[in-house]
Amino acid sequence: MPELPEVEIQTRQLARRLRGAKILALELPDAKLRLPLSIVGRTIQLVWRRGKFIIFDLDDGRHLLAHLRMTGWFEFDRPQHYRAAILTDKVAVYFEDSRRFGILTAVSARKLMAVLKPLGPEPLPDGDLDGLSKTTRAVKVALLDQRLVAGIGNIYASESLWRAGIHPRRQANRLDAAEQRRLRRGIVTALRKGITYGPRIFELQRFAVYDRAGDPCRRCGTRIRRIVQAQRSTFFCPVCQH
DNA sequence: AACGTACCCTGCCGGC
DNA sequence: TGCCGGCAGGGTACGT
Numbered sequence: 001m002p003e004l005p006e007v008e009i010q011t012r013q014l015a016r017r018l019r020g021a022k023i024l025a026l027e028l029p030d031a032k033l034r035l036p037l038s039i040v041g042r043t044i045q046l047v048w049r050r051g052k053f054i055i056f057d058l059d060d061g062r063h064l065l066a067h068l069r070m071t072g073w074f075e076f077d078r079p080q081h082y083r084a085a086i087l088t089d090k091v092a093v094y095f096e097d098s099r100r101f102g103i104l105t106a107v108s109a110r111k112l113m114a115v116l117k118p119l120g121p122e123p124l125p126d127g128d129l130d131g132l133s134k135t136t137r138a139v140k141v142a143l144l145d146q147r148l149v150a151g152i153g154n155i156y157a158s159e160s161l162w163r164a165g166i167h168p169r170r171q172a173n174r175l176d177a178a179e180q181r182r183l184r185r186g187i188v189t190a191l192r193k194g195i196t197y198g199p200r201i202f203e204l205q206r207f208a209v210y211d212r213a214g215d216p217c218r219r220c221g222t223r224i225r226r227i228v229q230a231q232r233s234t235f236f237c238p239v240c241q242h
Numbered sequence: 243a244a245c246g247t248a249c250c251c252t253g254c255c256g257g258c
Numbered sequence: 259t260g261c262c263g264g265c266a267g268g269g270t271a272c273g274t
Contacts, residue, residue: 004269032251052268069268071252099251101268123260137244146269155267202267210267230245 001066004123004151005194005201007052007105010074012053014093015047015234017076019151021088030083036106039064051119056114065107065115066095072102119150129180132172139175141167141181142224152187155210158235159190162209167241168227168234191216209235 002010022043026035034206046057056064062109066072075082075094082094084104095104101233107115121127131148132139143157152160161168163186175183197206208218210222213226217237 006267067268069250070266072268097251098253099250099266099268101250103269135243141244144268153267231247 002052002072003050003153003156003194005191006199007054007068007151008195009047009051009198010068011047012122013055013076014056014074016055017091017149018044018047018093019087020044021090023086025087027087028083030100032100033083033124035064035084035086035104041104051122051146052153052237053116058106062111063107063109063112065103065105065112067103068097069099069101069103070105072097111232118147120146120148120199121150123149123151124191126184126188127186129184132175132183133180135172136215137172138168138229139166139172140234141171142172142229146233149187151191151201154232155207156187156190156194158210159208160186161241162186162236163189165240165242169235196200209237211235 005221007110007214014071021044023040024036025040028035030196039062043059044056045059048055052067054066056066058064073096075096076091078092079094079096081098082096083100083102084095086093095102100179120131127149132142133146135142138198140157140161143160144154160170164179166175166183175207193206194201201207209224210234212224214223216222217240220237220239224235225238
């Protein structure tokens with residue numbers, strides 16, 4: 001499920017429980033996911049987020065690097081199925097990931113840098129959108145490009161544009177200053193709301209437009225439309241967004 | 243640079 | 259009830 005808000009929540013949970021924890025053992029039931037045994041005995045010093053990546057700093061200079069992709073999630077109670085388990089002197093962490101697109105791996109500091117380097121700026125607390133002004137692509141598609149701004153995914157791209165009143169097919173580099181300002185605010189508000197609600201936002205149906213095709217716009221009542229851009233669904237209000 | 247397609251996997255949902 | 263196609267919040271590789 002995860003976009004920036006969900007990854008942020010996971011990171012906070014992991015940081016709270018794993019900071020200072022010493023890895024005692026690993027379980028690796030999925031052969032597709034590999035972690036070296038040499039991380040056993042290492043202590044996790046910090047857990048932090050960059051874009052949609054979660055990084056665990058180890059006390060030997062290496063890092064665990066995780067990306068949840070579509071279905072990845074860390075659990076602290078042992079689930080039915082999991083791809084990996086990290087058992088520590090504080091708590092056990094299970095990496096659940098039904099579609100198995102997710103990533104959990106150990107990397108050197110150098111490799112970590114290489115992975116994070118292409119990422120654009122963080123949209124929170126009030127990240128800049130300068131990258132968007134450099135592309136002619138549709139603004140919705142540009143928002144999904146992690147090199148331009150890091151952490152926004154398919155849901156929050158639609159949500160942010162609705163808040164900003166900007167049509168998803170607008171060319172990214174042709175937004176005027178006022179529109180850029182509204183978009184920045186729209187992104188910040190949408191992401192903050194996601195963090196506040198947590199993953200419950202899906203069950204609580206708190207999205208303004210995402211997955212609401214045919215339902216009334218919460219601002220003007222017009223039916224929300226669904227279109228496809230770059231092979232992915234976009235939702236927007238044809239009246240509120242220009 | 244910007245598009246399109248295929249692919250990586252599994253689970254769920256609606257229609258028949 | 260059971261099967262089947264389509265779809266899903268992520269990203270990469272490739273060709274045009």
